[in-house]
Amino acid sequence: MQQLDRDEFEKLFRANFKGLCFFAQKYVKDFETAREIVQDSFISLWEKRDTIDASRPVKSYLTTVIHNKCHNYLRDNRKFNHKLLEIENLLEIRDDASNDLLVAKELKLAIHEAIEELPEKCREVFLLNRYENLKYKEIAVKLGISVKTVETQMSKALQHLRIRLAEYMVLILAIFTLVKLITESF
Structure with missing residues (x-):
């Protein structure tokens, strides 16, 4: 050089x-x-x-x-x-968890609103069955109505919820599948 x-x-x-x-x-x-x-x-x-x-x-x-x-x-x-x-991956996981939390809150609100839209007797039958885990016969005795009326009211409630929550069905199915897999593994 x-x-x-x-x-x-x-x-x-x-x-x-x-x-x-x-x-x-x-x-x-x-x-x-x-x-x-x-x-x-x-x-x-x-x-x-x-x-x-x-x-x-x-x-x-x-x-x-x-x-x-x-x-x-x-x-x-x-x-x-x-x-x-690694840090970026953790942040993405946190963001995904935050998004999942927002979707879960939105879903919870949509379910609550859909239940509130039900006629009073229909809502009462649905809540007793799904939230208090009463069987149709127990609901009929408690409300003084026939088991057939309980079945009819539950059918109406479920049909209304299916229509009202159609946009959330994929998410709902994913959540129920995940919960089922978790409970089966324990």
């Missing part, structure tokens, strides 16, 4: 900087990082200009230095990127 004075170094920098940045970017996939690596390589060249082999072409020296710095950067940042990926 020929002895570099300030003017020759500046010409070398201006002539090669941009191309070497693109060269480095192929490795690190980020232009700003590539620029920093190339700048560091030029600084290294300037600082070692007196000790570098004079027979070696300057551009060859720079590409070797840049190549090595890129590999060092990737090696050093692999651990960091792995941790960053």
